Amino acid sequence: SYMSICTDRLFKVLVIGDVGVGKSSIILRYVKRDFSENYKPSIGVDFALKTVEWDPNTVVRLQFWDIAGQERFKKMSRVFYKAAMGALVVFDITDSSSFEGASEWKRDLDSKVCLNSGCPIPAVLLANKCDLAGQARDLDKFCKDNSFLGWFETSAKDNINVEEAGAFLVKHMMRCD
Numbered sequence: 001s002y003m004s005i006c007t008d009r010l011f012k013v014l015v016i017g018d019v020g021v022g023k024s025s026i027i028l029r030y031v032k033r034d035f036s037e038n039y040k041p042s043i044g045v046d047f048a049l050k051t052v053e054w055d056p057n058t059v060v061r062l063q064f065w066d067i068a069g070q071e072r073f074k075k076m077s078r079v080f081y082k083a084a085m086g087a088l089v090v091f092d093i094t095d096s097s098s099f100e101g102a103s104e105w106k107r108d109l110d111s112k113v114c115l116n117s118g119c120p121i122p123a124v125l126l127a128n129k130c131d132l133a134g135q136a137r138d139l140d141k142f143c144k145d146n147s148f149l150g151w152f153e154t155s156a157k158d159n160i161n162v163e164e165a166g167a168f169l170v171k172h173m174m175r176c177d
């Protein structure tokens, strides 16, 4: 008989950014395909697991770590970052201070975790709540300067680009070990 060789990959993915930017909502949208105006996980780190059939031979499990309620320090402990393989850094396009927060979060991330190669872990910038405002500014240069792989305008509410951003991150995490 023939047996296919199946690979099972587990990735720890951090979701970071200022309070209220939509981190929990993005996780809820991506993992449970849902949105709620008043969804709020318990205080502390919230976990969610999403399974993706990446290809016929590969199952990818994404373990999302949300920093629920710890944002005011704009930094997290090394324990939180440990062994993370990817990150979504979120800001709210209607709140410019959360955009500045995004680069602070990225700096904190890169100072506390990196790949075995020494490279920064794959990180994607999410300009969330795009349903509330017009076109976001071009963030290509910002991404280059802050070593993000790329950026997406997202809406957890209207289900815009959340799936795409997740797939983009997975594609890059699959390339580094």
Ligand code: GDP
Pocket: 017, 018, 019, 020, 021, 022, 023, 024, 025, 026, 036, 037, 038, 039, 040, 068, 128, 129, 130, 131, 132, 154, 155, 156, 157, 158
């Ligand atoms: P967190 O503190 O970063 O986890 O943010 P939440 O996920 O709790 O979201 C904060 C508020 O923004 C909540 O009232 C959400 O319903 C709302 N929200 C989150 N994402 C979106 C979005 O894409 N569009 C809009 N209009 N509201 C959003």
